[in-house]
Amino acid sequence: MSMKEVGEQMLNMQNKNSSYFVEWIPNNIKTAPPHGLKMAVTFISNSTGIQELFKLISEQFTAMFHQKAFLHWYTGEDMDEMEFTEAESNMSDLITEHQQYPDATTEEEEDFSKEAEEEA
Known part of the structure; x- marks a missing residue:
């Protein structure tokens, strides 16, 4: 999954479930792999x-x-x-x-x- 797809999915999730997201709480999603690595993991939590x-x-x-x-x-x-x-x-x-x-x-x-x- 590309970084763009991760970002798009996060935006879709926030838009679809907007009543559960408060504007002032950041989503804290880092979607770029660390320097020198080909892949990264994205963790989403409550x-x-x-x-x-x-x-x-x-x-x-x-x-x-x-x-x-x-x-x-x-x-x-x-x-x-x-x-x-x-x-x-x-x-x-x-x-x-x-x-x-x-x-x-x-x-x-x-x-x-x-x-x-x-x-x-």
């Missing part, structure tokens, strides 16, 4: 799994922010406490958005799974 890391970071941030730990360093540099409140809200929104599609799959993947089950 990035909604990162929500666990976001939750952990958010919990740690919230705990420190509510204790006002280290806040004086930032407010001393002319940052407003409201910026941290907004950041906390943005992180919460990010987690919520990732939770909308925790088990998102493509139709092709579901068809492939059904075929594999039928063969077994």
Whole structure:
């Protein structure tokens, strides 16, 4: 499969399943083979799994922010406490958005799974 075909298939997948793709999350697809090699592999994954890391970071941030730990360093540099409140809200929104599609799959993947089950 050529690099152009990989790119086209990715675009088709994104267009066909646009409700599962958020604009601001990059697709992270590298379609060029490494220098000196004739072939490469393309890996496509569900990035909604990162929500666990976001939750952990958010919990740690919230705990420190509510204790006002280290806040004086930032407010001393002319940052407003409201910026941290907004950041906390943005992180919460990010987690919520990732939770909308925790088990998102493509139709092709579901068809492939059904075929594999039928063969077994």
